[in-house]
Amino acid sequence: MNQQKALLEDSKNYLWLPFTQMTDYERDPLIIESGEGIKLKDIDGKEYLDGYSSLWLNVHGHRKKEIDDAIKKQLDAISHSTLLGAANVPAIQLAKKLEQITPKNLKRTFYSDSGAESVEIAIKMAYQYWQNKGFKKKTKFVTLSNGYHGDTVGAISVGAVDLYHRVYGSLMFESIKAPFPLVYRSGKKNPDAIRDHALAELREIFQSRHEEIAGITMESIIQGAGGMNIMPKGYLKGVELLCKEYDILLIIDEVATGFGRTGKMFAVEHEDVQPDLMTIAKGITGGYLPVAATMTTEEIYDAFHGEYEEMKTFFHGHSYTGNQLGCAAALANLEIYEKENLIEQVQKKIAIVKEGLDELKDLEYVGDIRQLGLMCGIELVRDNITNEPFPWKERVGYRSTLKMRELGMLTRPLGDIIVFMPPLASTEEELKQMISIMKQAIEETCKEMAG
């Protein structure tokens, strides 16, 4: 048996992949061996453009010299020591940097290892903050329909993807559901009216239950995994104002939207919003290593500060929290943003993508295209006049991405929504090539499925 075949067999015999029906993998396996720039190469030497930034996190492409060098340099000093009770050099430097680049009210960094964990931390902090302030009844969280904040039990409890509620419902704690101002398929045409309606419903919830609400957990300007849904202009600002009015903490999840993905360093900047807690992960290390953080205000931190007592201690922290290699990678990553003037550079790429996606709008099976910066979703439908979806069992989104794979591009769909989230470093040519692959794959697959 050659080496590739042996690896393939071993992957089928020993691995269990996350969020993956393993029969899908067994039917269409893929084993990545290396990456260069925005291309990934499998064990047979076939190359793929990385159309989803290796799950929404790669920024500068793979094997970026500055980040590679920073990790190697850090290895020569130390690879890991615990952050429990002892700081480390890159963790301090990164926390200082994060204070400079996040909204100006956010000062403290609490590290973790994944986006879901950064959300767990935010909800535990918000809960304990109110307990410490003497507001014992403030224990509940408001969540928006279709919100996604990760896969751990706490994160799915403040998330609202129906599927996870059906599967894990009895494991979760209860949150208060508020409607997301969904524009597509709402039956209404005016985004301002949709925004105002959603804000009015939120006001009602806050008004009647603010005494028991600790915080609202929501994504920033655009929902990712819940369907690439963009909030109507002014909605997030409206939520911020309601939170102030009713003394409710605003917990903003920038795990997917942070680090330039939407055309601003953080999506809250689109509406000059200052959250009380903000979660960040994914792009923080340029897509290299698992680092996440929960950023918070000095006011929240102060509620935990003082001589030792149970409620003043924040009981959270994992073995690898604040890992030096990860923090060194993050620092190198953020230096590149400055050196390459990345946020400005990315504006041209956003325009190129917009132009390219506009050409897909008229395709027979495209119902809607939603784009905020380099975060895009293409929703496939059986009928683009009535927006009738394909039957879910046909898995048109999944099949389309398999076709893209054949054509040399990788992405992962959300049901029948094709996610297009290329690395910020993609060149004009690469962006155009990926859009052309998507077009061909969508046309061929949908035609086949519609029969």
Ligand code: PLP
């Ligand atoms: N929050 C948002 C908005 C996300 O999109 C994700 C992942 O896609 C998460 C949290 C979870 O992040 P992680 O997969 O790093 O746990």
